[in-house]
Amino acid sequence: MTETPASALSRIGWRGEIPASDSGTDHRRIARVVAQHRAGYELHDGEHAFTAQPAPRFLKPGIDPGDRPAVGDFVWISNAVPPTIEQVLPRRSTLSRSAAGERHLRQVIATNIDTVMVVCGLDGDFNPARIERYFVLIEGSGAKAVVVLTKADLAADAQAMTDQLKARMPAGTEIHAINAKTGFGVDALLAHLGPGSSTVLVGSSGAGKSTLTNTLLGEARQSTQAVRANDSRGRHTTTYRSLIMLPSGGCLIDTPGMREVKLTGDESFDGGQFDDIEELAGECRFGDCSHLAEPSCAVRAALDDGRLDPERWHSYLKLRDELAAAAESLEAQLRRKSESRVLTKALGKRLDEKYGRH
Known part of the structure; x- marks a missing residue:
């Protein structure tokens, strides 16, 4: 070689x-x-x-x-x-999540990527709260997040659903509604798939990642299956992550559908996805306001007059609490690992003193 x-x-x-x-x-x-x-x-x-x-x-x-x-x-x-x-070699970006189970072990999804395309179907798969969760996961990875809404042909009003999601996303977020089977809207994605670029597709099983990959390739290389009619869920037709070179010159990583998008504890809300809520919280009379029954609570006022969507508020609370719990668990795990190393080193030293170094 x-x-x-x-x-x-x-x-x-x-x-x-x-x-x-x-x-x-x-x-x-x-x-x-x-x-x-x-x-x-x-x-x-x-x-x-x-x-x-x-x-x-x-x-x-x-x-x-x-x-x-x-x-x-x-x-x-x-x-x-x-x-x-x-x-x-050193990674310029890393997208990871916490592996399934109680221990917060990091599972690397893809590295050295420029763009993460969050793929979500405009059928029963459509879930703005899940997309918000992906954005928290992507924040800090070093890659840019783009939303790709597939199956635009199945939506009664794709534009209304797009506008609904846009209202919950950070300003300037790219959201593209496409039909991967016919190629409608796919050209808008090519700006992220040029020579030298690397993009990873993430989303639920049945969201249309493999269909989109085949369309971008111009051939049916990735296996696809129909989703269940009752909940639009798909089977795991993609069983492992794979990097594919595209005719456009970019590299595309297709991934298996994720049943669970679990935070690692290293994430933050610095991407601006909840800036409006945090600004409201800063306007409350009390700095430690719980936003339940305190007087002059700006968050409660915004919920009451419709400026803040209750679903978005609940999504924020859920992610905030999960992130805090994951960070605490990760810190405890790292502390135990450090203590274990210290004990092992001390034990080794005592054995050397007693029996001599061999």
């Missing part, structure tokens, strides 16, 4: 100069992770796709899952046969 030229790496989203290998050897090169399977990783160097195995250190039980190679990563690989992933 020879070193991959920068022109080839640019086809898979690489930007800038190729860094010099810090291993003291030229027997490795850069590739990008395009898929992860149980049996290993699939990589692409801009010219060829191939499989690779992670170095043993990535398989250690105690390693943070976020430190392992993920779809979208640029990695140094050995020129051995078969190649081995030796090092993950």
